[in-house]
Structure formats: C-alpha cells, structure tokens
Amino acid sequence: xxxxxxxxxxxxxxxxxxxxxxxxxxxxxxxxxxxxxxxxxxxxxxxxxxxxxxxxxxxxxxxxxxxxxxxxxxxxxxxxxxxxxxxxxxxxxxxxxxxxxxxxxxxxxxxxxxxxxxxxxxxxxxxxxxxxxxxxxxxxxxxxxxxxxxxxxxxxxxxxxxxxxxxxxxxx
Amino acid sequence: xxxxxxxxxxxxxxxxxxxxxxxxxxxxxxxxxxxxxxxxxxxxxxxxxxxxxxxxxxxxxxxxxxxxxxxxxxxxxxxxxxxxxxxxxxxxxxxxxxxxxxxxxxxxxxxxxxxxxxxxxxxxxxxxxxxxxxxxxxxxxxxxxxxxxxxxxxxxxxxxxxxxxxxxxxxxxxxxxxxxxxxxxxxxxxxxxxxxxxxxxxxxxxxxxxxxxxxxxxxxxxxxxxxxxxxxxxxxxxxxxxxxxxxxxxxxxxxxxxxxxxxxxxxxxxxxxxxxxxxxxxxxxxxxxxxxxxxxxxxxxxxxxxxxxxxxxxxxxxxxxxxxxxxxxxxxxxxxxxxxxxxxxxxxxx
Numbered sequence: 001x002x003x004x005x006x007x008x009x010x011x012x013x014x015x016x017x018x019x020x021x022x023x024x025x026x027x028x029x030x031x032x033x034x035x036x037x038x039x040x041x042x043x044x045x046x047x048x049x050x051x052x053x054x055x056x057x058x059x060x061x062x063x064x065x066x067x068x069x070x071x072x073x074x075x076x077x078x079x080x081x082x083x084x085x086x087x088x089x090x091x092x093x094x095x096x097x098x099x100x101x102x103x104x105x106x107x108x109x110x111x112x113x114x115x116x117x118x119x120x121x122x123x124x125x126x127x128x129x130x131x132x133x134x135x136x137x138x139x140x141x142x143x144x145x146x147x148x149x150x151x152x153x154x155x156x157x158x159x160x161x162x163x164x165x166x167x168x169x170x171x172x
Numbered sequence: 173x174x175x176x177x178x179x180x181x182x183x184x185x186x187x188x189x190x191x192x193x194x195x196x197x198x199x200x201x202x203x204x205x206x207x208x209x210x211x212x213x214x215x216x217x218x219x220x221x222x223x224x225x226x227x228x229x230x231x232x233x234x235x236x237x238x239x240x241x242x243x244x245x246x247x248x249x250x251x252x253x254x255x256x257x258x259x260x261x262x263x264x265x266x267x268x269x270x271x272x273x274x275x276x277x278x279x280x281x282x283x284x285x286x287x288x289x290x291x292x293x294x295x296x297x298x299x300x301x302x303x304x305x306x307x308x309x310x311x312x313x314x315x316x317x318x319x320x321x322x323x324x325x326x327x328x329x330x331x332x333x334x335x336x337x338x339x340x341x342x343x344x345x346x347x348x349x350x351x352x353x354x355x356x357x358x359x360x361x362x363x364x365x366x367x368x369x370x371x372x373x374x375x376x377x378x379x380x381x382x383x384x385x386x387x388x389x390x391x392x393x394x395x396x397x398x399x400x401x402x403x404x405x406x407x408x409x410x411x412x413x414x415x416x417x418x419x420x421x422x423x424x425x426x427x428x429x430x431x432x433x434x435x436x437x438x439x440x441x442x443x444x445x446x447x448x449x450x451x452x453x454x455x456x457x458x459x460x461x462x463x464x465x466x467x468x469x470x471x472x473x474x475x476x477x478x479x480x481x482x483x484x485x486x487x488x489x490x491x492x493x494x495x496x497x498x499x500x501x502x503x504x505x506x507x508x509x510x511x512x513x514x515x516x517x518x519x520x521x522x
Contacts, residue, residue, distance in 0.1 A: 006238050009238050009241070010238070013235045014235070017230060017233075017235075018228075018229050018230065021228070021229065021230040022225075022228050027230035027231055027233070030230055031230075031233060035236060035241060035244075038241050039241050039244045039245045039248060040245075040248075042241060042242055042244075042245035043245045043248050043249050067459070070487075071456060071459065071489065098227075101227050102227050102228060105224045105225070105227050105228050106228060108224070109228070120221070120225075121225075123186070124221075124222065124225050128188065129183065129186065129188035140188075143183075143188070144179040144180065144182045144183035144186070144188065145179040145182075147179075147182050147186070148178050148179040148182040148214075151182070151217050151218065151221040152217065154221055154224060154225075155217060155220050155221060155224070158224055
C-alpha cells in the first residue's frame with residue numbers, strides 16, 4: 001500500500017508540479033503545493049490516489065487563486081498609502097525568449113473556457129478519460145468532444161497570435 | 173457508409189476506446205481516404221498541443237525524497253491530535269483566568285486599580301469577564317502575560333484547590349499550589365494559538381519548547397516571547413495597537429532574515445486581533461496558508477475548523493518596500509483598515 005503511493009509519487013510528482021504551475025504561475029509555489037498534496041495523500045490514504053492527487057491539486061490551486069485576488073483587493077483598497085511595488089528581477093537574455101514563448105502559449109490557453117482548459121490540462125497531466133470524467137463531472141463520452149475542441153482552440157489561438165505579431169513586425 | 177466523427181478520432185488516438193470500437197474504426201480507416209486524412213490532421217493537432225503545453229513547464233528542480241514527505245505526514249497526523257487537545261486546554265484556561273481575575277477583583281479591588289492605572293500605557297492584562305461567585309481562588313501569575321518587570325502585578329494568592337482542568341501526559345503533577353497549573357494552561361493556550369496560526373508546517377508544533385527569554389536562534393520556528401524580550405529582539409517598537417491588552421507575542425526568525433512577528437491582542441468584546449509584521453513574502457505566505465488550511469479543514473477533513481478565531485477573510489495588509497504589515501481579526505474591513513492606517517502613521521513617525 002505504501003509502495004503504491006511511493007510509486008505514484010515517483011511517477012507523478014513532476015506532473016503534479018507542472019499541473020499546478022500552469023495554474024499558479026509560480027514555480028516555487030507550485031512545488032510547495034505539490035508537496036502539500038502528497039503529504040495529505042499520505043495521511044489520508046485515498047482509494048484512488050492518482051485521481052485524488054489531481055483533484056486536491058486543483059482545489060489548492062483554486063484556493064490559491066482566490067487568496068491572491070483577495071490580497072490584491074486589500075492592497076488596492078489601501079492605494080492612497082505609499083505602497084512600494086515589489087522589485088522585478090531583470091531576466092537574463094536567454095530566458096527572455098523562453099519567457100516570450102511561454103507567454104504566448106499562456107495567452108492562448110487563456111482563450112479557452114475554464115472547463116476546456118481544465119480538461120486539457122488534466123489530460124496533459126496524464127489522466128485517463130474516465131479519471132477526467134470523474135473529476136470534472138463530465139460524461140466519459142464528452143471528454144473526447146471537449147478535448148477535440150480545446151486542442152483546436154489552443155492551436156488556433158496560438159497561430160492567430162503569431163500571425164498578428166508577424167504582421168505588426170512587417171509594418172513597423 | 174458513415175465517416176468517423178472527429179471527437180471519436182481524438183478518443184481513438186488517446187486510446188480511450190474499447191477494443192471493439194477500435195476494431196470498427198480501424199476497419200473503416202483502411203478503406204476511407206477522407207477519414208485517413210482527418211486522422212492524420214488530428215494526430216498532428218494532438219502533437220502540436222502537446223508541444224505547446226510543454227513550453228509551460230516550470231524550471232526543473234529536485235523533488236524532495238518520499239521519506240521526507242512521509243515524515244511530514246506523520247507530524248501532521250500527530251499535530252492534529254495535539255490541536256484537539258489544545259482546544260480543550262484553551263477552554264480550561266479561559267475558565268481559570270475568568271475565575272482568578274474575578275477572585276482578585278473581589279478580594280483586592282484597590283490593588284488591581286493601582287496596577288491598571290500605573291500600566292495604562294503598557295498593555296498588560298487580559299480583559300477578563302468577572303464571574304460573579306468564584307468558588308476557587310486562582311492566582312494570576314506573570315507567566316500568563318507579558319508584564320513589565322517593574323509592574324506591580326496582583327499578588328499571587330495560594331489557592332485552596334486547583335481549577336478544574338484537564339492534564340496532558342507530560343504535565344507536571346498536581347500540587348496544592350495552583351501556579352504550575354496556570355503555567356501549564358498558559359502553555360496549552362500558546363499551543364492552541366500556534367495551531368491556529370501556523371497549521372501547515374506542523375513541525376514547529378511538535379518541537380515547541382516552553383518559552384525562552386534568551387535570544388536563542390530557532391530557524392523557522394515560532395517562539396513565544398515576553399513583551400520586553402520581543403522588543404529587545406526586534407530592536408524597535410513592535411507593531412501593535414495602542415491601548416489593547418497583549419495576549420501573546422510570537423516571533424519566527426530564519427537566519428539572516430527579518431523576523432516575522434505576530435502580536436495578538438484582545439478587544440474588550442473578547443475578539444482577538446493579530447498584527448503581523450515581517451518581510452512581504454513571509455507575511456503574505458502566512459496569510460495565504462492560513463486560508464488554505466481553513467478550507468482544507470472544512471472540505472477535506474469534514475470536521476469543524478479549529479481556526480475559528482481567525483478568519484483570513486478579515487485581513488488587511490499593507491506593503492512598504494519589502495516589508496508587509498497585516499492585521500487580522502473578525503472585524504469589519506473598515507475598522508481593520510483604520511487600524512492599519514493609524515499603526516502605519518505611528519510607525520513612520522517614530
């Protein structure tokens with residue numbers, strides 16, 4: 001039993017971090033949350049650990065997003081007071097290109113509806129159709145339809161973006 | 173002959189179909205060029221999606237060992253048990269303090285007034301609701317709260333019997349003198365507040381020692397300090413609200429970083445206000461963790477949450493450079509906002 005969880009940890013930890021990262025957009029935070037997920041799995045011993053792990057990860061990411069919104073709101077409430085902006089560390093040149101590539105995919109991902117995005121990310125994290133269906137409340141038969149739409153939209157949005165920037169560059 | 177719908181081809185390529193469905197699709201594909209082309213298009217689309225998403229990956233890092241996570245999980249389980257015990261202790265402390273304070277008010281009214289007036293600038297006592305007919309006399313000892321050394325505290329009286337309290341396994345044996353009991357319950361009280369404040373890294377809970385007045389280093393651990401000790405440690409005035417009794421001062425300090433301070437104060441209505449000051453990342457993490465664990469205890473454990481005294485919905489934070497000042501408490505956000513503004517103005521004027 002312990003071995004099951006350990007095996008799951010070895011095989012899915014990276015996938016869970018990546019899944020969380022695509023939601024919180026902070027590598028360190030994603031790792032913290034992923035560890036939290038497995039610590040909880042160890043004390044809860046769920047029946048279907050793989051699906052459970054991703055369900056909890058999705059919940060944590062959602063809470064995290066809410067907390068972030070709340071923090072922002074509080075800080076803007078106090079706008080009248082002197083608030084120093086957190087300093088941004090300048091990125092090295094080679095990471096800039098990577099960041100741009102990432103940003104363009106991120107933007108394309110934002111074009112999807114939340115549900116389509118969730119299902120695409122769960123699939124990419126390695127969940128099966130039945131697991132995705134169980135977690136999202138979708139019928140198993142509808143997972144394929146949703147994935148078909150999500151993939152098409154992601155690629156289209158990304159291509160459109162790139163052709164836009166291409167035209168802009170040509171004009172300037 | 174019907175062509176294969178696109179979503180079915182997605183499911184086929186995703187290997188999500190039954191053996192029979194696969195056979196059906198494959199036999200159709202063998203003869204139908206149009207569907208073959210569609211399949212190839214979808215296969216390419218699938219690959220592109222995977223490639224695009226692969227860009228959205230965090231920088232690779234070393235994953236912690238499974239063993240270390242197991243240890244953390246063990247600690248969480250035992251901390252959960254401790255927390256439940258701590259709640260019982262906190263409740264008994266409230267009773268003890270209430271009775272004791274009531275007794276001292278009844279028996280030594282003059283003395284108490286002197287103490288209160290001479291220390292009006294320094295927050296010293298619990299705002300206790302007097303109980304009308306206390307049956308036992310419980311002394312208030314200075315271990316209960318941070319009191320300045322020169323403050324004339326209500327003189328401890330020897331009690332006939334200890335207050336009705338529960339004992340933990342490691343508590344000292346009961347004696348006729350109630351002072352050890354008060355010390356025990358104050359520790360339990362600290363533990364309960366700790367559990368409320370810092371539910372995630374539960375390691376601190378299990379390793380928590382009785383308070384140390386000296387400036388010993390505890391990387392990443394919470395320490396409870398006296399008011400003077402904390403002030404000495406911080407080397408500057410602590411963030412607090414003037415005029416409210418201070419219940420507890422907690423400090424966490426990692427090496428070479430700014431200490432994270434939490435000052436708990438009580439309003440006359442009994443609500444607890446916590447002022448948190450530290451580096452912006454620490455404070456916001458503390459706030460967000462607290463929120464997370466609230467949700468956790470409600471949703472996952474299905475039990476009532478321990479953190480009832482803290483509702484992170486009622487938190488107000490202000491960032492000044494890399495420092496962050498936050499107030500939490502179950503108060504309307506307007507009040508919190510006014511408090512934090514005033515505190516900020518005071519701290520800047522000093």
